Amino acid sequence: MVASKNALAPEWLDVPEDLNALHAPMWAQDVERNNDGELAVGGLSVAELQQQFGTPLFVMSEPDFRARARDFKTAFDTAFEDICGGVDVYYAGKSFLCTTVAQWVAEEGLRLDTCSGGELAVAQRAGLEGSQLGLHGNNKSRAEITRALEMNVGRIVVDSLDELERVAEIAQELNRTAKVMLRLTPGVHAHTHEFIATAHEDQKFGLSMAEDTSTTAGISAAEEAVAAAINAPSIELLGLHCHIGSQIFEATGFEIAAEKLLRFLDAMQRKYSVVLPELDLGGGYGIAYTPVDTPRPATEIAQAMAAVVRSTCSALGITSPRISIEPGRAIVGSTTFTLYEVGTRKTVRVEAPASSNVSPTEDGVDAQQNVTLARRYVSVDGGMSDNARPVLYDADYSAVLASRASSAAPSLSRVVGKHCESGDIVVRDVYLPEDVAAGDLLAVPGTGAYCWALASNYNYVARPGVVAVRDGAARLIVRGETEEDLLNRDMGAVRD
Template sequence: MDTSAVRSSPLAPDWLAVPEDLNALQDPMWAAGVERNDAGEVAIDGIPVSELKAQFGTPLFVMSESDFRSRARAFKDAFDAAFADICGGVDVYYAGKSFLCTAVASWVADEGLRLDTCSGGELAVAARAGIPGAKLGLHGNNKSDAEINRALDMELGRIVVDSLDELDRVAKIASSRGETAKVMLRLTPGVHAHTHEFIATAHEDQKFGLSMAGDSTAEAGLSAAEEAVAAATSYAGIELLGLHCHIGSQIFEPDGFELAAEKLLAFQAAMQEKYSIVMPELDLGGGYGIAYTPVDTPRPAAEIAEAMAAVVRSTCARLGIKSPRISIEPGRAIVGSTTFTLYEVGTLKTVRVDAEADAGAGENVTYPRRYVSVDGGMSDNARPVLYDADYSAILASRSSAAEPQLSRVVGKHCESGDIVVRDVYLPADVAAGDLLAVPGTGAYCWALSSNYNYLARPGVVAVRDGAARLIVRGETEEDLLNRDMGVANV
């Protein structure tokens, strides 16, 4: 139907407009190959969602392998081209924390990327996928001795050290083995990214990194960052590759990345001169935003690459230094939009909510908000409850000519905060048994999934060239009970 004459609900946030066409899949929220077919059903590479539901059940993460590979290749090609004259190209590390399994790790390697890990478990996935240690990095603010030893066993290309205490532990473990650990120092440059507080990681008052701010209580008034550089040069078991920073996640504006690059290059140049060392690498992190809603405006990989290259080029020229080898760590920007989550609708209810009255409409005006419950929730997407993250949704199993109704898509968990999509316009005739698709769920959804209320975690299906296959099997109740020792010992 034509929705142009439909008024928006006073309960809707200012950014949410009534869609011109409730059946349209709005770019750039969806993976390439996702479209509505002639029968009115959403399909991916020609496979309708009803077929996916019948074969694999719901909830279900549905990923386009081709789209993942294309986005990974776009980052590698764009950054290599932009930095060719500066440092001969860029090492692109896929941030495995966003979503990782052995299939994805193999795609990453196939497309010429490296892999960033954050735990022993992620290293185990990389090893099982056959990724050489030289192509891996290890992050984390609290690496165990076992994880450090595993990184050395695998001859990792880099260990990103997060504190002076950790630097000392890595050095001692490496020396006790008669080996040298290749290390980068994670710094907090004090750049405040325009993002949620919990995913902004470069300000001073948080758990990550070594502060670049001077500290009069430290030895000789050095910053923690400089203390780390000085210490790293003195350890026999440390090879200091360079510096690292990560200013946050889901960032659209380039100014934060540019300022961080300038600050780290200046600091790296100063440290190399002061301590007569060469640090051949500089990692500028990731955090590039994607479209979760129609108003999000992600930047293409080439645009990001060119903007960052311009800053590195001009800063190195101003400082009179040769550029170090640059690396970056996109995760969400590669995997996020490749995936949608498929849910089945269960119960629906409409409540009346007080809202500010229109001029002259009188007091105590209430408006309807419809709650649409689905068969998943915060156990497969914790981001709304963690970060107030916004998502969108669409009726996927059929098209509809019904008028739009402001809806809140919620899960089945025993929490009032169990919200999948806080505000979205869906057709008024959405009913139990319909399928909804929520785009942009490739990053930090399956990775943060849980078994709250003893729900089994969903499977992940990869679709390519019209064929769908499981790359992560969904759990069963038997899987959950197998860990319960009271059951196991019966």
């Protein structure tokens, strides 16, 4: 019998029928419980991982990463074969990047999108060809632009008129031609399940497609940039780019954006007598962080987007540009879980209004028909320094007891970190076995994207390492920091 739901739990969170079960969409394909009930990835148990590398620890499945990368490439190539001969898939390095992952990306036939000089340096150290790289960002420095041009990157995604002028000037100084795409804001904003097909101009990214009546010409910033790029001798205008949001589960927003950009591209080609051969439709495809998230397969997204591109190009009577996309989270997010060791625990009592989903005898009812409910806090040896998303974006995660199976009753829990911050929450609400104790291991799935990448040294905590598991063996692909690493940057602490 399933236990009663705690009224402190959010509406979407149900009491699991089996606390030992793994919800498959949240995990890499080779993660399972072994015969001892312990979580294992690629046949390697979490106890072995902790013994070899310590905790906290990011644990990535290499086969799963490669499979997801191939799935996107195959799905989009197949869907767009008759439209433009296939798709260029750029892995969004900002989600998670190191030299090993950059090499996997290239080996699986993908390209790499970078957003800084540091990410370019990783790609260069990994041995990637400049032609397979893109450089993004809304405020690229002269040094970053210069580096990109000297590496002969395949494209620089320009974000503003100021930046277009800067890129043109630096390219001219270097006697090079900058291959440029213009990032536009198509007036479609998507966030999870919500799509607002209206103007969304109040943001730092992109060139507005809305007409600017305050100018003499009355044209949009996007068109002004097209005209300027065409007339700049040191610029080769490849085409247009957009990105409508992140953690998106439906194809509708992508479809609307694709149609708007194709119509704009057609208008620009006709007006300025040019050919814009490329169109990038961005990324933002969602993953499962909790059991209620419903990510779409790459094939389903690809087919929906291809149908819109095909029909719009047919209606306009134009040849489709070469399409590119930029998945990051959708490739790396579910490949990885974070392994923590449990430390202290405590249970707090919270008074709440009586609810139909709570038995009055659960914890007692007071005279005002309020109930006193229990919420347990489970502290782990990491926190917001290795996963800033809950405090930054109010992001939800899940967790399981990883070091053993348990038949104990479910207890509504809040997994928190060790930092001196009340917002240091790793998992806001999750049902864990009542017998979770100090020394147990917890695993938080879906931490491959924007966790290590956003990691900090708050409270002088060293950032965790990242291990890649394949065929029953694990190897460090990013070494965890030590206190010595931290002190080596503190010039007052450096000794001769």
